[in-house]
Amino acid sequence: AQTVTQSQPEMSVQEAETVTLSCTYDTSESDYYLFWYKQPPSRQMILVIRQEAYKQQNATENRFSVNFQKAAKSFSLKISDSQLGDAAMYFCAYRIAGNMLTFGGGTRLMVKP
């Protein structure tokens, strides 16, 4: 069975600073997808960024980027120039073909003004 582990239940960052959220996963598959989702207090789940395992280049989306280490099975999210609106729960997720997402337990990010 695949598992996704987020070892940081809570993180805090000063506004305009950079923060990195950790995620590790366990799988025997070679072809899969990794995601980071943001869940603000409204409870809506918002896709932040995705990474295909076959791509060596790390995905980036504006202020959000990932550090994908396939051999280490690590998929961390870096948020640059943190903003107050970045405060939320962040979930790392993994999926193989067939659309079965496996989520980590989440990291609550607090942004200090």
Added chain:
Amino acid sequence: DAGITQSPRHKVTETGTPVTLRCHQTENHRYMYWYRQDPGHGLRLIHYSYGVKDTDKGEVSDGYSVSRSKTEDFLLTLESATSSQTSVYFCATGQNNQPQHFGDGTRLSIL
């Protein structure tokens, strides 16, 4: 977004009563899913559907049933609710190899 509507948004009910949650989508996505979200567990898959009348179990399917009679609707039923089913429930949709889109969630409290 994928135009996903969950109803109700909030519900409080008693142990032993039947409960049905509805998910409606307007984007004609083939796949639909029901997750529950609990502290420390992230989201866990309950059931999913890959087409009309085609459903399968997820990680935590015990005590739940689903039905999909139309492409746009996916129902989750708790036949006899228990306190352990108090949770926030999310519906999601997706296409093959595409990220899934989520609804806004339903907060269910079972007393």
